Amino acid sequence: MKYKELVDVYEALSQTTKKLEKIAILTDFFKNIDSENIDKVVLMSLGLVYPKNSEEEQGIGDKILMKAISQIFGVSISKVEDNVREFGDIGQVAEKLSKEKTQQTFFSKELTIKFVFNSIRKIANISGDKSQSRKIAIISELLSSASGGEAKYISKTILEELRLGVGEAIVRDAISNAFGIDKEITERAAMLTNDLGLVAKFAKEKGENGLKKLNLIPGRPVKPMLAQLSPGIDISLKEMGNAICETKYDGIRIQIHKNGNEINFFTRKLENVTNAIPEMIEPIKNGFPNEDFIVEGEIIATRDGKPISFQYILHRVRRKYNIDKAIKNVPLTLYLFDVLYYKTPLIDKSLKKRREILERIIKLGDKINLSTKIDVNVETIYKAEELFKDSISKGHEGIMIKDPDEPYIPGIRGKKMLKFKAEPETLDVVVVGGTYGLGRRSNFVGSYLVALKDEDNKLKTVAHVATGLDDETLEHLTNLMEKYKKYDKGTKIFVEPKIILEIAYSEVVKSPEYETGYSLRFPVVKRIRIDKGVDDINTVESLKTMFKS
């Protein structure tokens, strides 16, 4: 199957902003694709070559791609950079240069979906010796055979920045329509596998009944169930009736999978961090019967048994070297609060039942605890308030309020799990640009232009944030800005959307200056969220809700 056919679909998708039209375009396309290509095409319609649950990292830096483009099309790096500055998008520059280039110097191989897909996978897998030149060689092979349009979309996919406003929901609906499958069944299969390519292949080959059989498998991480903000303990408990309240720990969420003899730890971004926390493997093995399972909890950093800042745990899970030293300096404690699988999938059981199973199978140890939990009802709201006070006095963040009768729904942020914190709500935003400082700070990016995502996953700027950063963090952030730089203009720098900041602010206000139409008063950086990706940032919709409230 030719890559050109997919490029035509990309072009059609770029011509409309309407969701239903996008779904219709993809439905028609998916219907006629053979079994060999369906999983690839579905992933590529999302701009991916690896499913979301994969540990492979697809995107490469803009700099390598610009270097490749400069070599392939025989233009200087500074010309490529000038063009990127002008168009703001490397894909378009690749298209333009490809069209300008006389064709005779190029191979005339027709690109297939399989070849493009496998080549981009290969680029992601290259590491070690001469990795940059090996990557450039593969990009050259691709781009030198590509037409202008193909070069544009290959570049965008290599960077993992397709941006056609096609999200998972649109692709899911197109799969349902193309293969005549109930939307709820497709949605559930997607939620349990995190791999829409696999879902489409099953839908095509095995139909609705086959798709129903897809389920949780230990070793394959699932998106965590997320919490909404509680407006107040009293209000939430009156609404929920019976509730399970738990201490809310301030660390990072960890999903632990035991699959045969193998133990793996995944973050909420589904990143495998097992190698960074090897001291937790034995306690987990000793803490449970020798069965396959998936449990979930929060890992926190402690000193003398007391919780210490969340940043320590972030640094620990990122660490690749000197791990032994880190184990001593930043001891970890795990508080488990859920079980998703034990011998068999458990997510359809109620929280109450799951907690009972967790309590029955766990053997508590030094590093392994259960979250502190109480049962509360409308008559005993005071117990939840006491738990909240107790949690804060012990250095934790607040409480969770959970509906005991509810199943576990991966990836959903619903009303069945709430969080109530002492501190006001913050926003998770992505950095898209910045400005170098003046005087003493001219070597540092002092102010950061940050963005939220709209309903089509397009990034929209919302504020400049310049406070809350000590010199060490400024230096670290500046290095990251250089690493992810797309281009600069005077003292301004524009970057790939990779750095996630959690920011506090005093108020949401209307502002024509930013693309969201809103801005934040007195924004302050609370922390860098390396456990979150651009998919996890807040939405413009959530900002509007905050503005109204």
Ligand code: ATP
């Ligand atoms: P979110 O996970 O909601 O996107 P976040 O990572 O910024 O946002 P919070 O908003 O502070 O976290 O609250 C939710 C998180 O609280 C959970 O994802 C989990 O990591 C953590 N947490 C701590 N203790 C518990 C607990 N007992 N039960 C469930 N989650 C807990």
